[in-house]
Amino acid sequence: MNEFRASFHPGQMAIHMSEARFKICAAGRRFGKSHYAALELIIAALMTENRFGYKLGIEAGVYYVAPTFDQAKRIMWPKIRELAGYERTGGLIRNENVNDGWIELVSGRRIYIRGADNPDSLRGIALSYVVLDEYADMKENVWSEIVEPALMDYEGEALFIGTPKGKNHFYKLFMKALQYIRGDEETYPMYEAFHFKSGDNPFLKKHELKRMMESDTSSRETIRQEIEADFVSGGGNLLRPTDFKIVSGLPHAGRQGRFFITCDLAGFVKDRRGKVMRTDESVICVTWVEDMSADWYVVDMIHGRWDARETALRIVKAAARYHGCRLGIEKGITMNAVLPYMEDYMREFNRYITVEGLKHGGVNKYSRIEWALQGRSQRGKIKLVEGEWNEWFLDQCADFPDRLAHDDGVDALAYLDQMATAVFADYEEDVPEWQPLDLDAGY
Ligand SMILES: Nc1ncnc2c1ncn2[C@@H]1O[C@H](COP(=O)(O)OP(=O)(O)O)[C@@H](O)[C@H]1O
Ligand SMILES: [Mg+2]
Incomplete structure (x- = not known):
């Protein structure tokens, strides 16, 4: 048996512990969004049954979606390799195919690496779990038209995570989650919103954070958006x-x-x-x-x-x-x-x-x-x-x-x-x- 220990930092742990089916997390650059996503993807692909009692066979898909396929591969491949390791050296990865974009774990289940820039590549299989990383940079319809329907069979769960980009669809979803009140008839909460700053990552070196804040492109607006993860709009310039x-x-x-x-x-x-x-x-x-x-x-x-x-x-x-x-x-x-x-x-x-x-x-x-x-x-x-x-x-x-x-x-x-x-x-x-x-x- 291969053992897997996921080590979350406190902010990540708070998201992990939530019972919500859809978790919406706005976080600053370098908070550990992708790292967290990788851990959850591995856990999801190791599960054989979900909390609703659905059996998760090898056909139940787990998706990691980034704005582009290139970006998805570049971010997630090294992370999953690092965190899961190969079976031959006591790790969890049994097989992988970089061109087709999947990693198969010892459970026989696959983590599919996908790009929102190619919607057709997202269609086809029923999903038990999906991560939409840097969601603010994707088109809005990727979720409602393609991903959400694919979650129906297993009552699959989703993690929306990213740094804000103005008040776009990510903001709307975040606000919806923030205002969501669980109904008495609901057996689990549907949405939960999370918000973290870059500095909430204890692994981020102080000097690195300082450099991010001081780089000459960092206007107050940029810092608010990229580091403090606020949804800044720039507004209509009516009141300066x-x-x-x-x-x-x-x-x-x-x-x-x-x-x-x-x-x-x-x-x-x-x-x-x-x-x-x-x-x-x-x-x-x-x-x-x-x-x-x-x-x-x-x-x-x-x-x-x-x-x-x-x-x-x-x-x-x-x-x-x-x-x-x-x-x-x-x-x-x-x-x-x-x-x-x-x-x-x-x-x-x-x-x-x-x-x-x-x-x-x-x-x-x-x-x-x-x-x-x-x-x-x-x-x-x-x-x-x-x-x-x-x-x-x-x-x-x-x-x-x-x-x-x-x-x-x-x-x-x-x-x-x-x-x-x-x-x-x-x-x-x-x-x-x-x-x-x-x-x-x-x-
Ligand atoms: N739970 C963790 N344990 C160890 N290192 C972590 C953890 N979470 C994040 N990190 C480290 O923090 C840095 C930023 O993480 P990353 O996931 O790339 O951030 P983001 O996607 O939010 O920009 C990386 O060096 C990553 O390895
Ligand atoms: Mg990232």
Whole structure:
């Protein structure tokens, strides 16, 4: 008997232990994606029965798919040789055919090495397990049209693994897995999402990681995508992060201004177990508006996923902290859910503040944000007071108006346009009505 010991690092172990049928893993370069894939492929090809009780004979296929056949061979062949070894030297590989792209183990079952660039080579046999490596670089239909149907016979399992490439089909699948809630009738979870940075690979040398971060092609965007494995979109360039100047604090004495708090609240959704969960966040945005210049100094963006009571508490606390502020909340059922709690907390803190309902104004969210923030930021009139929320907000600016990206921070800030303009209108009431000259008469 040949023994096989798979040695996973902790991140890989977390993926391995998951019971999900489809595992979706976004990970930075050099996390150990291919290494992990090789270990799972070997395990899959050694199994004689799967967890659903299907017998896995020699005809049950195991696939490794990379974007191209060349790439697949180059990556996987040496890995499997290294990890499985040949039978004649006490290992697991009995036979192989590089041209046809298969490796046969002592179990008699084969690992097929395939390229997504040749869809026809993927058709034909029923699969018990498949790995789609660097999935973001493949065409979307490879999965839905070719691979997924081939898993039906054995209720086969799949590993999607790769480094993000913008917000493409890999991102969509990742988000689907992230939002997936297991139904009571399901005997196993269908999806699970995983996310790791390059640095989560303990075998990666510190200097190697440093070199990857410092190479001159590494812009912040590249690092986020390739090393931190974030789904960066580049966005529509409507809001440029560089247009928001980061300042160390509010302008010094002598300047008059007022604090505004604008809230964009997420709805409250409960899952089947009663746990409150959501994918979008509630945001409490605190901004100081300078009277003379009407410049906005964003002081804080408090954001998170809270239930109605906690949301109310955080709003009242913020309002109490920024004395004399005006408070606006987006009108709707969420505001209605939060208001009664707010009244309780106001009584408790003995701090009363009027809530102004903010309206969408009949325009769609994207236009509203664009109108409120684009010109203003380009003219340098929105400043961000240094804080840990800065990066979170600037990422949202970069992604805007990507509909798959979060924009609750930009949305909350955009609401200020309604309130700060209202202040200006107040001023005007004190000023004598300005009358245009009679146009016909000229002057
Ligand atoms: N479980 C592990 N045990 C030992 N070395 C590992 C393990 N996982 C990854 N490595 C090593 O880390 C490096 C990166 O792995 P690789 O699979 O090529 O990364 P990726 O495909 O994510 O870019 C390789 O040198 C690999 O041998
Ligand atoms: Mg790889």
